Amino acid sequence: MPPKKVVAEKKAMLGRPSNNLQVGVVGMPNVGKSSLFNILSRCDLGKVANFPYATIEPEEARVSVPDERFDWLVQQYKPKSEVPAFLTCVDIAGLTKGASTGAGLxxxxxxxxxxxxxxFQVVRAFDDADVIHVEGDVNPIRDMEIIQQELQLxxxxxxxxxxxxxxxxLRGATGTANLKDKAMKEELDTVTKVLELLESGKDVRKGTWSNKEIDVINDLMLLTAKPVTYLVNLSERDYIRKKNKWLPKIKAWIDEHAPGDILLPFSVSLEERLAMEFLDNPEGLKEELEKLGTASQMGKIMKTGYTMLSLIHYFTCGPDEVRAWTIRDGTLAPKAAGVIHTDFEKAFVCGDIMSFEDLKEYGSESAVKAAGKQAQKGKxxxxTDGLIAYWHCGK
Structure with missing residues (x-):
């Protein structure tokens, strides 16, 4: 008999097993968090002020994630309704030293x-005498160390x-080797391993974990298990010229203390000005950016946050609606159908699937089908990201 085919175990993800995920805008006070949140959400929910703790209760907003494929589909189908992919952003109060013991907020x-x-960890790398810093002076390395240490503590x-x-x-266990005690012992081993990692000054997301260990860690809902993107807030001048004395030091710190995490420079002052001067004037905005020789980072920030959480989306298209449906990377077809309605998952039969690239190349769904590029897929x-799906469900 031929040997049995070995199926590799799928790697579990740190974090909640959900499609409705949120990203928090985090940082020291007065680094530009609420201003960034306002620009992303195109509203004034976040309270911008030049003093610590201006934001006390978290504000949240659903922010659309730019996708050129979605824009093309809207142009193609000209639907009555269009619903892009969204990511929920939360503006969180500024952290100060001693937060782990209750200092400040x-x-x-x-x-x-x-x-x-x-x-989204906002890091201040701009000097402005009119904007006070809670620690007295601008030092992004110190700020990042404070936040990392407080979360680890x-x-x-x-x-x-x-x-x-x-x-x-376990001390109160009966002493008989039952499955419950064995599971508890394995959980204790994982918890001890996590504690040793934290005490060595490393974040939980940087550890090497088995799927069983990840299940235990996810139940703990740890702060340092969450993915982080570092958003470095520069002055408008520094951002445009792509030069700032802190950037190389910030990059070196991330490489040492949070290897693999993403660094994105941006400028709140530039983004605020563009948002105010060119609201509802996309052509004027395009001309201004060309004149400055730069680009807005807002779309890139949202795309990065979406990818950071291992989110992807598929499309449903028609004259009534073009819509992007958010799912986790690696989701199977029945669960993907279930984000539209739970009954779709329960009564799932199959899905007619085509790729966006094929639809764009052939120009219409009928041409994609005629070319044999649409496939029927089962449970x-x-x-994968960017598929176009039509689900078939039983009763």
């Missing part, structure tokens, strides 16, 4: 960070409590 801040799934506190509770439960089909 520390408890509020950390609870709000715990509630989101990913982090709070995680260590939570993990220590979990470890103590597991040890207590084990894994969705």
């Amino acid at each position: 520390g408890n509020n801040f950390l609870a709000n960070v715990r509630a989101v799934d990913g982090i 709070k995680d260590a506190e939570w993990v220590q409590k979990k470890q103590d509770a597991l040890k207590k439960s 084990t089909f894994e969705m």
Whole structure:
């Protein structure tokens, strides 16, 4: 008999198993968090002010994720309704040193960070005497170290409590090697490993974990398990000339302390000016950016946040609606259909699937079908980004 085919175990993801994920805008006070949030959300929910703790309760907004494929589909189908992909952004109060022990708004801040799934960490690298810094001067390396340490300290506190509770439960075990005690021992081993990593000064997301360990970590909802993108806020001048004394140091710090995390320079002052001067004037905005020899980073920031959370989307298209449906990378077809309606997942039969690239190349759905480029896919089909799907469901 031929040997059995070995199926590789699919790597589990850190974080909530959901499509409705949120990214928190995080940082020290007065670094540009609320201003960035206002620009992204095109509103004034975030309270911009030149003093610490101007934002106390978190504000949230659904922000569209730019996609040229979606724009093309809207032009092609000219639907009555168009619904792009969205990502929920949350503006969170500024963190200060000692937050892990409750200093400032520390408890509020950390609870709000715990509630989101990913982090946009805004780092101030601009000088402005009119905008005070809670630590007295501008030093992004110090600021990043403070935030990392406070998150690690709070995680260590939570993990220590979990470890103590597991040890207590195991001491009260019957001594017989039952499955429950074995599972508890494995959980304790994972929790201890997490605590040792945190005490060595590393974030949980940078550890090497098995799928079983990831299941335990996800139940803990740890702050340093969340993915982070560093958004470095520059002056308009520095951003346009692509030069700032702090950027190489920030890059070196990330490479050492958070390897693999993304760094995106941007300028709140530039983005605010563009948003005010060229609202509802896309042609004027395009001309201004060409004159400056630069580009807005808002679209790139949203795309990066979406990808950071392992989100992708597929499209449904027709004269009534063109819509992007957000799912996690690696989602199987029935669950992808279920984001439209739970009944679609329960009664899933199959899906007619075509790629966006084929539709664009052939020009119409009928031409894609005639070329044999549309395929019928079943329950084990894994969705990829940018597919166009039509679901068939039973009763």
